Amino acid sequence: MLLLLLATLASCGRRTAKPQAAAEPSRPRVFLPALAPSGLSPEGQRDYLRLHYWDRFDFADTLFLREADTLQLLEAFARYVVLLSEHPTDAAPMDSLMRRASASRPMLDYFAMLAGEVLHDPNSPLRNDEFYIPVLQAQLASGFYDEYERLAPEYALRMASQNRIGARANDFRYTLASGRSGTLYGLQAQYVLLFISNPGCPMCREIREAIEASPMCSELVERGRLKILVLYPDEDLAAWRAYADRIPAGWINAYDAGCVVREEGLYDLAAIPSLYLLDADKRVLVKDAADVALVEAAIDGRP
Numbered sequence: 001m002l003l004l005l006l007a008t009l010a011s012c013g014r015r016t017a018k019p020q021a022a023a024e025p026s027r028p029r030v031f032l033p034a035l036a037p038s039g040l041s042p043e044g045q046r047d048y049l050r051l052h053y054w055d056r057f058d059f060a061d062t063l064f065l066r067e068a069d070t071l072q073l074l075e076a077f078a079r080y081v082v083l084l085s086e087h088p089t090d091a092a093p094m095d096s097l098m099r100r101a102s103a104s105r106p107m108l109d110y111f112a113m114l115a116g117e118v119l120h121d122p123n124s125p126l127r128n129d130e131f132y133i134p135v136l137q138a139q140l141a142s143g144f145y146d147e148y149e150r151l152a153p154e155y156a157l158r159m160a161s162q163n164r165i166g167a168r169a170n171d172f173r174y175t176l177a178s179g180r181s182g183t184l185y186g187l188q189a190q191y192v193l194l195f196i197s198n199p200g201c202p203m204c205r206e207i208r209e210a211i212e213a214s215p216m217c218s219e220l221v222e223r224g225r226l227k228i229l230v231l232y233p234d235e236d237l238a239a240w241r242a243y244a245d246r247i248p249a250g251w252i253n254a255y256d257a258g259c260v261v262r263e264e265g266l267y268d269l270a271a272i273p274s275l276y277l278l279d280a281d282k283r284v285l286v287k288d289a290a291d292v293a294l295v296e297a298a299i300d301g302r303p
Helices: 001-014 044-054 062-067 070-085 093-102 104-121 129-141 150-158 202-212 215-223 237-242 256-263 292-300
Strands: 174-176 182-183 191-195 225-234 252-255 274-280 284-289
Touching: 044 070, 044 093, 062 174, 070 093, 070 237, 093 104, 093 129, 129 150, 150 174, 174 256, 182 225, 191 202, 202 215, 202 292, 215 292, 274 292, 284 292
Parallel strands: 191 225, 225 252
Antiparallel strands: 174 182, 174 252, 191 274, 274 284
């Protein structure tokens, strides 16, 4: 996933790069992450870098930001997030980083920008609300922003704080083609897979086909241990009905009457398709994913 992100970033850099003239100033400054002690095991080196990755960065040097190679820093930040992603719910290192970045408004703004690109952009393969929450909290705790500037991070924090891993998911009512309705919490199974989808969306089709092709998911559905709720969150019911025959018969194909999920902000719909894996108590095991392999791994890793 990191290769995809860095390839995208690098290609963007190549499109915008211009040949340097002979009289042009020196090249942009770059950031060199800390090096882990060579005597540590690979696991120990990763743990060391989780805490010390930014030790060489001078958070008081705002001039560096004006002279920095932003693409290189964005790539460095993405690599840091990969290190943290081995513990996807441990946001303490990101919280520590953002406290250091809060030394000044320019520094905080810059790191918030990096985090927004890597952790919050719907198309980022490293998107992670647990890591993004400390970024938003640092912005709101800083005192650098007026009431209008606080609106965006306040809203983003409210959305990121919904349906966190380990917490119970927000309940909602869904409606079937027959007009009958039910609730998320009314679904009784060892696992519930909420698949927020739009008809005609190519990536939604890819995920649907990946779920259908998963031996694990197919077996769990057949045994009644997994229920799959496909939820359409928008208004065009004609398009939803036209697409209904492509949803497997063993799944629950439903829509959100009145678009309550969207209007009340019960789930973040910025990125569709989106998968949420819930346990029997409707606690979130996988949040806002687009990879069926993550769902399989979460199930496989449970007793």
